[in-house]
Amino acid sequence: MTAFLVRRLLSLAFTAWLATVAVFVVLEVVPGDPALLMLGTEARPDTLEALRAQLGLDRPAPVRYAEWIGGLLTGDLGVSVTYNRPVAELVAERLVITVPLALGALALSTLLALPLGLFAASRHGRAGDWAVMAFGQLGIAVPGFWFAILLILVFAVELGWLPAGGFPGWSAGAGPALTALLLPAVALAVPEAAILARVTRAAVLDTLREDYVRTARAKGLGRRAVLGRHVLPNALVPVVTILGLQFAFLVGGAVVVENVFQLPGLGRLVYQAVGQRDLVVVRDVVVLLALFVVAVNLLVDAAHAAIDPRPRGAA
């Protein structure tokens, strides 16, 4: 198992490195003069020169890349041109919103999907199964941000139970902060849960058809014991795989949902940075979000290796 994880770690580290190269090349090499792109053609020559010096454009691209990677590793991400503040500070302020939002949505979707998938599989071919499958189809078809707007319409506009958007900050207390994150997390979680519930249902049904499950039943093991000891551990393997793949969608969804709810998270930061042409912020946040996706995939691989009951060689 250790060898497997080391191999995956190396492969993902390579992917992470490639991600930094791709973003650097796209943003710093392709446009020609990033300073001109950021300030526009109307900018005064001395302002342009000052920004070029700040961005280090007088140095060769490989040197700038090495400096950037060094900064990424040490937490020095450069200075935002718009906010005139270190990007690391901006990111730290926004992470306390985006990370709880993404992890909360992941937890909510898993808590919703696993029981639904199990329920559907146990009612295979009956009304309960059809209801979960219909939820699955609808959940996949409904755009997350539309679902978010509908949630605002019902819970903020009509019922007035929850805020329509904004974030009071953690300093206002955990209660108001979590209340502000609740609707966005639900908006992200439900479409994910729809996909996960379908995968769980299919995985449980596939496992139920396996010979070892039939053998376990034949030797007199109770239904619950078979489900807990044989079906669930095997069915969880594909579910965890999809959970990892879905995380990238969750991050993409978070960028949109943060904008729907006007949450000042990483997604909103990068979106606003595009409008402000703040390439330093765009570069750093896009890479950080991509690295976040890669890191979660590594965690998923580790979880995969831990829960997969099959022998390592066969896995």
Add this chain to the structure above:
Amino acid sequence: MTAPPRRSWPPSLVAGGVLTLLVVAVALLSLVWTPHEPERVRVLARLRPPGPGHWLGTDHFGRDVLSMLMAGARHSLAVAAAAVAVGLAVGVPLGLAAAARPGWGDEAVARGADLLFAFPAVLTAILLTALLGPGALNAVLAIGAFNAAVLARVTRGAARQVWRREFVRAALALGRGPGGATLVHVLPNVAGVIVVQATILFAVAILNEAALSYLGLGVQPPAPSWGRMLGDAQTHLFTSPLQAVFPGAAIAVAVLGLNLLGDGLRDLLDPRHGAARVT
């Protein structure tokens, strides 16, 4: 001798086909007819509720919502179709080549797909927009890059299985080159998987296009798009909540139709899959 059993159409194929045809028909109809000019601003008729004259009401510029939805279908389908075409044109040849020549090329395709998977389509679009400005073309490139990664991976996986089959080995033994074997034997056997995947990616592309247009990074005004209509409707949620319902429902119907069509095609083209489902 008994006649082979008659194969019935999977219900999801029929339902998905009908919904998809409906959306395509509306998009095509909008080329020649809409109840009103979709881009025409009528300030005096702004935020009208649904009623005679404007069946789905008007938006904050007094534009007819039904006409905008019809024209939006055209833009949404065009961007999604182009993004799937980019995915097919790049992903399928890469996947086929990777499966035909295991080794560093195969590894490069697998790692390239891993790399693209680390960037959700919205992030890629944000990167491209930062450089090139917003627009439908950038949306096509961003969504197309994601599609290419998925199709390369799916094609590679399916093609590798075909390469292990006896008839492909026989073709190679008879002197056919890897390129010829790929075109004559492998591609026809993976075409079903690719068609199913492309249909599902079409649905995902519609969702992504809507999200990008909502953020203002996709189809640009005055051309109507479903995502932008939702963005506009959100600012008038308290006064005109219905405006936020119609564009979302249109997206959901289009995506639902394509997903059902994809499921149905899978049942039809891969009978094993269908059988496993009903037992």
